[in-house]
Amino acid sequence: MVFRVFRVELSGAEIVVQALKDEGVEFIFGYPGGAVLHIYDALFGQEDVKHVLVRHEQGATHMADGYARATGKPGVVLATSGPGATNLVTGIATAYMDSIPMVVLTGQVPTPVIGSDAFQECDTVGITRPCVKHNFLVKDRRKLAETIKKAFHIATTGRPGPVLVDIPKDITDPNVKVPYHYPETISLRSYKPKVKGNPRQIKKAAELILQARRPMIYAGGGVILGEAAPELTEFTRLLGFPITLTLMGLGGYPGTDRQFLGMLGMHGTYEANMAMHECDVLIAIGARFDDRVTGKLDAFCPYAKIVHIDVDPASIAKNVPVDIPIVGQVKPVLTDLIAELKASGKKPDADALAAWWQQIERWRAVDCLRYDRESPLIKPQYVIEQLWEATRGEAYVTSDVGQHQMWVAQYYKFDRPRHWINSGGLGTMGFGMPAAIGVKLAHPDSDVVCVTGEASIQMCIQELSTALQYKTPIKIVNLNNRYMGMVRQWQEFTYESRYSHSYMDTIPDFVRLAEAYGHVGMRIEKPEDVRPALDEAFRMKDRLVFLDFITDRTENVYPMVEAGKAQHEMRLPPWINVDRELA
Amino acid sequence: MRHIISLLLENEAGALARVAGLFAARGYNIEALTVAPTEDPTVSRMTIVTRGDERIIEQITKQLNKLIDVIKLLDISGADHIERELMLLKVRTHNGYDREEIKRLSDIFRGRIIDVTACSYVIEMTGDSAKLDAFLANLTPGQIIEVVRSGPTGILRGERGLHL
Numbered sequence: 001m002v003f004r005v006f007r008v009e010l011s012g013a014e015i016v017v018q019a020l021k022d023e024g025v026e027f028i029f030g031y032p033g034g035a036v037l038h039i040y041d042a043l044f045g046q047e048d049v050k051h052v053l054v055r056h057e058q059g060a061t062h063m064a065d066g067y068a069r070a071t072g073k074p075g076v077v078l079a080t081s082g083p084g085a086t087n088l089v090t091g092i093a094t095a096y097m098d099s100i101p102m103v104v105l106t107g108q109v110p111t112p113v114i115g116s117d118a119f120q121e122c123d124t125v126g127i128t129r130p131c132v133k134h135n136f137l138v139k140d141r142r143k144l145a146e147t148i149k150k151a152f153h154i155a156t157t158g159r160p161g162p163v164l165v166d167i168p169k170d171i172t173d174p175n176v177k178v179p180y181h182y183p184e185t186i187s188l189r190s191y192k193p194k195v196k197g198n199p200r201q202i203k204k205a206a207e208l209i210l211q212a213r214r215p216m217i218y219a220g221g222g223v224i225l226g227e228a229a230p231e232l233t234e235f236t237r238l239l240g241f242p243i244t245l246t247l248m249g250l251g252g253y254p255g256t257d258r259q260f261l262g263m264l265g266m267h268g269t270y271e272a273n274m275a276m277h278e279c280d281v282l283i284a285i286g287a288r289f290d291d292r293v294t295g296k297l298d299a300f301c302p303y304a305k306i307v308h309i310d311v312d313p314a315s316i317a318k319n320v321p322v323d324i325p326i327v328g329q330v331k332p333v334l335t336d337l338i339a340e341l342k343a344s345g346k347k348p349d350a351d352a353l354a355a356w357w358q359q360i361e362r363w364r365a366v367d368c369l370r371y372d373r374e375s376p377l378i379k380p381q382y383v384i385e386q387l388w389e390a391t392r393g394e395a396y397v398t399s400d401v402g403q404h405q406m407w408v409a410q411y412y413k414f415d416r417p418r419h420w421i422n423s424g425g426l427g428t429m430g431f432g433m434p435a436a437i438g439v440k441l442a443h444p445d446s447d448v449v450c451v452t453g454e455a456s457i458q459m460c461i462q463e464l465s466t467a468l469q470y471k472t473p474i475k476i477v478n479l480n481n482r483y484m485g486m487v488r489q490w491q492e493f494t495y496e497s498r499y500s501h502s503y504m505d506t507i508p509d510f511v512r513l514a515e516a517y518g519h520v521g522m523r524i525e526k527p528e529d530v531r532p533a534l535d536e537a538f539r540m541k542d543r544l545v546f547l548d549f550i551t552d553r554t555e556n557v558y559p560m561v562e563a564g565k566a567q568h569e570m571r572l573p574p575w576i577n578v579d580r581e582l583a
Numbered sequence: 584m585r586h587i588i589s590l591l592l593e594n595e596a597g598a599l600a601r602v603a604g605l606f607a608a609r610g611y612n613i614e615a616l617t618v619a620p621t622e623d624p625t626v627s628r629m630t631i632v633t634r635g636d637e638r639i640i641e642q643i644t645k646q647l648n649k650l651i652d653v654i655k656l657l658d659i660s661g662a663d664h665i666e667r668e669l670m671l672l673k674v675r676t677h678n679g680y681d682r683e684e685i686k687r688l689s690d691i692f693r694g695r696i697i698d699v700t701a702c703s704y705v706i707e708m709t710g711d712s713a714k715l716d717a718f719l720a721n722l723t724p725g726q727i728i729e730v731v732r733s734g735p736t737g738i739l740r741g742e743r744g745l746h747l
Contacts, residue, residue, distance in 0.1 A: 125597060129604055314649050
């Protein structure tokens, strides 16, 4: 009797689609073209992996990125060779800088013509090498499934990041079939990210923390990426310490809680930056001491001993020397640290902590985020406050880059992780709206808002068409000040108000533009209309509404640590006199 | 400070470009770089000579370790090690005096003359980089036709080694 082992034989194109199914991929964001036509043919007629057809490949990367940030699952992108691939670069670099898990599949010209300057050929692996966690060129279809598995493994483990797989067209030839096997797990001898922290380091950290008299917790995007918000909250409440979050960390600790001092850094609150400057023990958790946080490096936290928890050893002591480094994922490290603190049976000095809080409350009383509420013009801060109320603080909010981004960070108090979605590291204008589409696909029943400005929104405006096709009724809050606001602010502060090319003489009529794309447009010009407009927009559950708020042109983001200044040398708004407030 | 970093990395297309690209992108200095497959054809051994203060060298080793293709690395200049570089040198020998003198000098430095014509020698010499520099310093620029140096390679002394 003959037994036959059943083996599935698939073409390269079918392997790509089957691997995505086996990986549990829900959406793939893409745009077809010559080198990926075999793959598109294999996608045809199947429903498991839903393809979202974008209008420009950059939009695909931002949608996949938004989806990944809102869910924790990797975003998946498909584009063709040459211009398809180069259009992805901005979005890949955006994901790389913020450590977002993403798998990017690109078509390449057939293997025999690689290197011959063929039509739509470019060195995709070479072009993307500096902005991916890793990339692959597949030269053997028998290794295609395993390579895709490796890509997902690398993208989602350790410090996450984008991984690109470049697939020449002949590898996906529908007429050549090979046995298909998708590995359940994969192990790479050269890649073993650390999970748990070193127990000796954790013990040392606990001892230092218990000796602190002016402690400060500084947490960042690693808390969000590492799903460690509950542990961070427990840790912070157990100790009763003040906490600040970076732009990327917002939502990692409840924004409405008393122990939260607001965001820190260039546009951080007065109390957060002052507490950083004066603290004697700094506990940095999943944060990377970015220049927008530290200000002038040699004046950063001059009195502090520093504990730094991070999954990436290269982030530790990169910019700032650290006393107690702990390499590991934030979640297990915090769990162990909490256990260590509880087991010690000790508490930090209660009197010292009370005195420290008294000092902090004096700084907080300066009320650095106060602004003119009587203005006849719409203040951008007011729009964000009203947005927070209208959505009960529960919306997913994406943003582009500039003043509006900072105002969301300051005035929308995020209580939960993965609800604040913005391009922090690369600072990519054009990110917000496509990202919001990706978020809405992941969370169709939640309110998803893109806060943007009239400059940023025009950088990926074409995706309004994608939003209609895939029925993603996001709300767009456009803070329209007829300026590239952040550029204008810097020009006011450091270039004696020479507004060199920071405004556009022509701006589209966004209401009619939204309507042309099949959506609803609203223009709001008076403060009293802000809230009713927002309420009306959120009542239109199944429509994308573009709210064009005509705001005060000259509003600046305060406080501000100007470039080259130390973190405590903040420029506060002209209507706040700190000396008088503190006296 | 001069450092010699030894790496074991996957013998994959693009691995060298990843290392070189990292140095270029982060502004680190590469003085010399050598690479060749090991006894295991899937693994390459690379030796990089670089300069930097302690903080920069720490970042270089951490960033290299982060590359997915890098399996292991070691800064061997921090331990007792042997360093060797190969130099091939072509010199002019127009007259008997030059021929005698260069032969003598080459012997002192334990070089070997491996090609001879009526008016030239090719000398093969190994040693640490400083020894090769010293040999060159003893020649006049007019005598040298060309110099080919491999860049240093290195290995730890004793039983300890960098292996899988």
